[in-house]
Amino acid sequence: MAKKPSVKYWLVKSEPHVFSIDDLAQAPDQTTHWDGVRNYQARNMMRDEMQLGDVVLYYHSNTDEPAIVGVATVVQTGYPDFTAWDKQDPHYDPKAPIDKPRWYMVDIKFVKKFAQPLTLAFLRTVSTLESMVLLRKGSRLSVQPVTAQEYAVIVKLAK
């Protein structure tokens, strides 16, 4: 019998005025490439660890009410982020070699939007989530791992 690959859980941040969960829901095929990540830790996770079917929590940052607002899923594993080579792109990286991709991205697809967003302020009150990467002081990673336990708690709170 084939071993069932275990699903991993992640959280991605997006500024809603740039690309919100509603934008994702309205995108063609409700899918987008998660371009523009220019941080090595985040890149490594997208390039090396995110697998098809992995579950992604969608977080709105830099807004009046920072919150986890819904769920997406990985529909394409890591591949070169071509926007790094595009001079017109805000995330253009002049040091990214043409023949050797420096930055990677995955494709994610909309799954659902929470009826009630789980605000950062609220999440901080949940004792079972206190070690979540998102809630750690100074945590700025735009792609973060989430444990299965944390995910279970969040889904329960969001319904």
Place this chain on the structure above:
DNA sequence: GCCAACGTTGGC
């Protein structure tokens, strides 16, 4: 708008 925390750059 402020500012703490963090990552990156580059001189030495």
Place this chain on the structure above:
DNA sequence: GCCAACGTTGGC
């Protein structure tokens, strides 16, 4: 390899 300076993130 150290570390100061700088730029960015992102909550408040």
